[in-house]
Structures are given as C-alpha cells and as structure tokens.
Amino acid sequence: MQWNELIRDVTAISRGPISAENAISEITITGIEYDSRRVGARSVFVAMRGGTTDGNLYIDTAIRQGAAGIVTDSPEAFAQLAADDPKTPRLLVEHGRPALAQLASAFFEHPERKLRATGVTGTNGKTTTAFLIESLLNAAARSSILVGTIEYHVAGEVRPSAHTTPESRDLFELMADGANRGATELVMEVSSHALDQGRVTGIGFDVAVFTNLTRDHLDYHGTMEQYFAAKRLLFDGTKYPFPRVAVLNAGDPYFPALAQAAAKASSQVVTYGVGIHADWRADDVRLTPAGAEFSLASPFGSTRIKSGLAGEVNVLNLLAALAAANARDVPFDQLANAIPTLKPVPGRFQPVDAGQPFTAIVDYAHTDDALRNLTALAHQLIAGTQGRVITLFGCGGDRDRTKRPKMGQAAGEGSDFVVVTSDNPRSEDPEAIIAEILPGLAATGTRYIVEADRTRAIALALTEATPGDVVLLAGKGHEKEQILRRGTIFFDDAEVALSALRALGYGGGR
Structure with missing residues (x-):
C-alpha cells in the first residue's frame, strides 16, 4: 500500500x-x-x-x-x-x-467490514459478560475474536491482554488476523477511557451491552456525570455509529437516561433484569454454592435454567449475554442448551481448593460496588450456617482516592473480619493508601487487621478461617503481577493462597 x-x-x-x-x-x-x-x-x-x-x-x-x-x-x-x-x-x-x-x-484492509461487533461497557461485569457472549457464539459454531481485560482470543488462540481496549492500530491488526483465520464475530470490552479517547473509532458495533455504572475511574473522568457521558458514547450516536441493538440493564439507576439516548439514536432497545419488568428476565432465583437456578423468560421462549455461575450478579451477566447473543441471531433453544456448558471466568469468583474445610475465593472486585456484590454472594453461600465472611482487599495507587474509604465501608459492612493490605500501590506509599481506607472501615465497627505485605496478608486471612467460613481475596483477580514503587513483580493471588494453604497443612490442588 x-x-x-x-x-x-x-x-x-x-x-x-x-x-x-x-x-x-x-x-x-x-x-x-x-x-x-x-x-x-x-x-x-x-x-x-x-x-x-x-x-x-x-x-x-x-x-x-x-x-x-x-x-x-x-x-x-x-x-x-x-x-x-x-x-x-x-x-x-x-x-x-x-x-x-x-x-x-x-x-489492514478493513477487517471491520468482515466482522460483526458486540461491545460491552459498564463498571462491573464487562469481562464475565464478554466471555459469556463469546462462549454462546462459539456454541452456535461462530468463530470469534475476544478483546478484554484478562486475555485476547483470536479464532481459538489465546493471547495475553495488554489493555482492556487497545489502541486502534493494535485492535485493527488483531481484527485482521482473526478475520484471516475465519472469525466472523468480534466481542470486546469497551472501557470508558477508550470511548472518551476515540480508541474504537472505525468500528460499527452491531450490538452494544451496558452492565451497570458505579463509582470508578474518577481520577480520569472527574465526576460521575462525565463518567456516564463517556459510557453513553457507545449508544447515543454522537461520536460513534449507534448500535443496531442496545442491550441494557433495566435495574441500573442510569438505565432511563441511557435507554432514552439509545432510542433517540434509533437503536432497538432490549432490556434485562432480575425480578423486574424486562425483555430477558430471571424470576424465582435460587442461589447455591454450585451456581444458580432460575426461570428464564424472554420474547422468544421461557425455560428453567441451571447455571454453574454463582451469585445474582452472574445471573445478570448471563441475562446480558443471552440477550446479546440472541441479538446476534443465535436462537433461544440453542442458547438455553449452551448454558450448562458455560464456565466461570478466570479471577472472577475463582475458588482455590487445597482440601481445606472452608471456602477460599479469588475475585477481581476493586470498587465499593463490586465489593458489596462479592460479600453479598459470600453471605448467600453461608446462609443458615455459623460461617463467617473474611475479606482481604486493598486499593490501587495513582487512582481515584475518593473510593478508598468507600471500599473500606463496603468491606466492613459486608464482612465479619477484614484484612487490609496492598493492591497495586504503584508510585504511592502502601501505608498511606491504607490510611485512607481505614476511616470508612473503622466506622462500621467490624474487626480488622492491617498487613501491607500482600503475601503475608493472604496467609493471615486464611489462618483466621475456621470450618464453614468464606475467605474473599479481592482486588487482583486474574492479574499475575503486582505494581510497586520499586518495580513490577510476579504475583498471583491464587498461587499465593494455594501456597499458604499448603503451609497450613492442607493438600490437593485447585
């Protein structure tokens, strides 16, 4: 050229x-x-x-x-x-x-013309929803490209993820590679940063999904209004072409404004929700440690669902994925038949099992809303027992400082015992970050300890656990590194937890 x-x-x-x-x-x-x-x-x-x-x-x-x-x-x-x-x-x-x-x-010879794109945006649930959409499309014999936080998939090949939404040059190269390998579907997480900066320019999303909007990234956007305005760009047709179908969480406070913007842009609005009026609806939800059962109602059919994905938040993620895959012309019966084959996403409510008599979970929850969802799910697992919820978490450095006491409050209100530690402190002093967490946590009256070293903190959390408890290791999820002032080191919460469990005398594996 x-x-x-x-x-x-x-x-x-x-x-x-x-x-x-x-x-x-x-x-x-x-x-x-x-x-x-x-x-x-x-x-x-x-x-x-x-x-x-x-x-x-x-x-x-x-x-x-x-x-x-x-x-x-x-x-x-x-x-x-x-x-x-x-x-x-x-x-x-x-x-x-x-x-x-x-x-x-x-x-790269216009790969966007060879693919039908589905974009997922929102504060929480983007990764799980995108993974589920891709899995449902694959179950319908579609070859796909997945672009997201954990990893990239290119027509079946797994590649490491550099960014949730890469720069357009890298994105188009990835799309071209996938299209040349026979992919016809693109599923991607679309971050607010990417929308604001124009990183998805040139991609016409056939389907766009909104999961929710809670406090996050205010170090970049400044206010919740500006944060929402960035998310809205995927739907309102002002900066990017409007999607043919907008799949929206009808239970989110920002739903009315987003639905109005999408409808004004001439998108078909499809809604989903749990126990509320929506196009794709879950009723009579029964949550178990092994997953969830619920009655699924949709414009295309109804059935009783049994899912291996735990918690109400994953019921919502599944509903979003079902609605999006259906908008991509996967029939209702095929979707229902595929649900039992769906697997949890790495680092999203991921169990660590060394044969211990309590539950240990690694999860990416790194906002106060995500922590509330996570601890609520843990309480569902111990309902009717004497079990306790033990939560370990920290807050990232060089990021929105206003959410630190809010996360402390969320952890304290949802837990019986809290271990406060480091996440990715980056250039900040871990002790200074923790000091900004503690006022929100202390106000709840929940017992807690502080250990800035994350390895020692994980060991302390697991040592505290007794039979029937649930230990939540929150914040890093799938990440395999920790970013410190002195540099980046390898760090995998699941591996560290497994090592700590073995040191406590438990055997076996995940």
Missing part, C-alpha cells in the same frame, strides 16, 4: 507535497505506528497528543528510524517538519486517534 492510497480516506487539515524527489507514491508502506520505538523502514508514524505524553516530541526519532511519512495533530510540528525536512510526506489532522484508526483500517 502506498502513501496516497493509505491517506485517501483520512480527514486532513493540510497535506505536505509529494514530489518526484521523494517518489513516495512508489514506496510500499510497511506499517502504521504510534510508538516511535516501533517505527521501522518505510512505516508511517502517527504523532498524537495524549494525556501523559505527546508523540509529536518523537517525530525526529521516527524519521531517523526510517519513517516514510508523518501524520501529526500538531500544527507546530507540521510546520517544523516542513521547514526541517520538506522531503518527508506529512499530514496534519485535527485529532491523532481518529486518524490512527482511519489509517489502520486502510492498512
């Missing part, structure tokens, strides 16, 4: 001249890059301004490394390039990220 062909559909403010001297029209472009460190001979560098850095500072580096053309969102950088290196083809755009998406789409 040559320069003129590549930039044909890019919305530009100004274009640098192409002369016979540089003969760019005869050069085959080898890649599109937004990271100057990845620029190679004959690739195009997209220099864009970001929240923490400005790619325009690295234009000279990209040219030294062989960039065949520069796309920039800085008028100053564009003018400087024209003065210093007039032979290098250049393009000035208003915003770098939309241009990156347009370029990537063209370079």
Whole structure:
C-alpha cells in the first residue's frame, strides 16, 4: 500500500507535497505506528497528543528510524517538519486517534467490514459478560475474536491482554488476523477511557451491552456525570455509529437516561433484569454454592435454567449475554442448551481448593460496588450456617482516592473480619493508601487487621478461617503481577493462597 492510497480516506487539515524527489507514491508502506520505538523502514508514524505524553516530541526519532511519512495533530510540528525536512510526506489532522484508526483500517484492509461487533461497557461485569457472549457464539459454531481485560482470543488462540481496549492500530491488526483465520464475530470490552479517547473509532458495533455504572475511574473522568457521558458514547450516536441493538440493564439507576439516548439514536432497545419488568428476565432465583437456578423468560421462549455461575450478579451477566447473543441471531433453544456448558471466568469468583474445610475465593472486585456484590454472594453461600465472611482487599495507587474509604465501608459492612493490605500501590506509599481506607472501615465497627505485605496478608486471612467460613481475596483477580514503587513483580493471588494453604497443612490442588 502506498502513501496516497493509505491517506485517501483520512480527514486532513493540510497535506505536505509529494514530489518526484521523494517518489513516495512508489514506496510500499510497511506499517502504521504510534510508538516511535516501533517505527521501522518505510512505516508511517502517527504523532498524537495524549494525556501523559505527546508523540509529536518523537517525530525526529521516527524519521531517523526510517519513517516514510508523518501524520501529526500538531500544527507546530507540521510546520517544523516542513521547514526541517520538506522531503518527508506529512499530514496534519485535527485529532491523532481518529486518524490512527482511519489509517489502520486502510492498512489492514478493513477487517471491520468482515466482522460483526458486540461491545460491552459498564463498571462491573464487562469481562464475565464478554466471555459469556463469546462462549454462546462459539456454541452456535461462530468463530470469534475476544478483546478484554484478562486475555485476547483470536479464532481459538489465546493471547495475553495488554489493555482492556487497545489502541486502534493494535485492535485493527488483531481484527485482521482473526478475520484471516475465519472469525466472523468480534466481542470486546469497551472501557470508558477508550470511548472518551476515540480508541474504537472505525468500528460499527452491531450490538452494544451496558452492565451497570458505579463509582470508578474518577481520577480520569472527574465526576460521575462525565463518567456516564463517556459510557453513553457507545449508544447515543454522537461520536460513534449507534448500535443496531442496545442491550441494557433495566435495574441500573442510569438505565432511563441511557435507554432514552439509545432510542433517540434509533437503536432497538432490549432490556434485562432480575425480578423486574424486562425483555430477558430471571424470576424465582435460587442461589447455591454450585451456581444458580432460575426461570428464564424472554420474547422468544421461557425455560428453567441451571447455571454453574454463582451469585445474582452472574445471573445478570448471563441475562446480558443471552440477550446479546440472541441479538446476534443465535436462537433461544440453542442458547438455553449452551448454558450448562458455560464456565466461570478466570479471577472472577475463582475458588482455590487445597482440601481445606472452608471456602477460599479469588475475585477481581476493586470498587465499593463490586465489593458489596462479592460479600453479598459470600453471605448467600453461608446462609443458615455459623460461617463467617473474611475479606482481604486493598486499593490501587495513582487512582481515584475518593473510593478508598468507600471500599473500606463496603468491606466492613459486608464482612465479619477484614484484612487490609496492598493492591497495586504503584508510585504511592502502601501505608498511606491504607490510611485512607481505614476511616470508612473503622466506622462500621467490624474487626480488622492491617498487613501491607500482600503475601503475608493472604496467609493471615486464611489462618483466621475456621470450618464453614468464606475467605474473599479481592482486588487482583486474574492479574499475575503486582505494581510497586520499586518495580513490577510476579504475583498471583491464587498461587499465593494455594501456597499458604499448603503451609497450613492442607493438600490437593485447585
């Protein structure tokens, strides 16, 4: 692909001249890059301004490394390039990220046209819902691409996940690879950051799912109103094409506003909920340690469901997935038959079993709402017994500080005993983070201890447990590392817990 062909559909403010001297029209472009460190001979560098850095500072580096053309969102950088290196083809755009998406789409031969996309957004439940949607599509013999927090799936191949929603260049490459392998479906978690920053530009979502909205990411968005406004972008047609079908949680406080926005944009609104009026509804829900049973009602049929996914929150996630897969033309009977085959998602209410007489669970819950859901589920497991709920958690550093006392309060109100520890402190002092957690926890009157070292804290939580208790190791879930001021170390809550259980004299495995 040559320069003129590549930039044909890019919305530009100004274009640098192409002369016979540089003969760019005869050069085959080898890649599109937004990271100057990845620029190679004959690739195009997209220099864009970001929240923490400005790619325009690295234009000279990209040219030294062989960039065949520069796309920039800085008028100053564009003018400087024209003065210093007039032979290098250049393009000035208003915003770098939309241009990156347009370029990537063209370079990777428009994989979005070969796929039907389902996007899942919300504070909690995105990962589980996306996994379930993909599983239901696969059960209907659809080949898929999954893009999410835990991992990526590309037509059956599992790959590590770098970001919940990657930059558009990487996303289009992933989509192209999957489409070339026969994938026809794209299922992805769509974060509020990605929506706000334009990382999903160029992808027309056929189905969009909203799980819920609770307090999170206010270090980035500032207010709940701005956080909701970012989520709404997936549905309202103002920044992205509106979805054909909007699948919405009818029990969430933000549902009315979101339903109104989706309907105004001409999407078909499909609702789901537990024990409330909704298109896809669960009634007579019976929760057990092994999962859940409920009566499923939908516009396409009704049946009694037995699911291996524990807790009411997973009933909601399953309803969302069923509605979304049905919107992607999977018949009701096929969906119902597939439910018994669905498996829990790694790091989401994941049991750690070494033969101990109590339950140990690893979960990703890292907001106050998620902690409340998690402890409520634990109480469902011990209902009618003398068992206790023991919760271990911490809060991430360099993130929204206002949620720290709220998480302390949520843990205290939902637990019989709490162990406060580190999560990913990043550049912050773990003790300082814990100090901001404790006022909310102390106000509940629940007994607690503090141990900043997460390995020792996990051992303390498990040592505290007696037969019939439930120990919740919350916050990190599937993560395999801990980010500290001194650097990143390998850390797997499930592995650490298993080692601690063995040290306590229990055997067996997960």
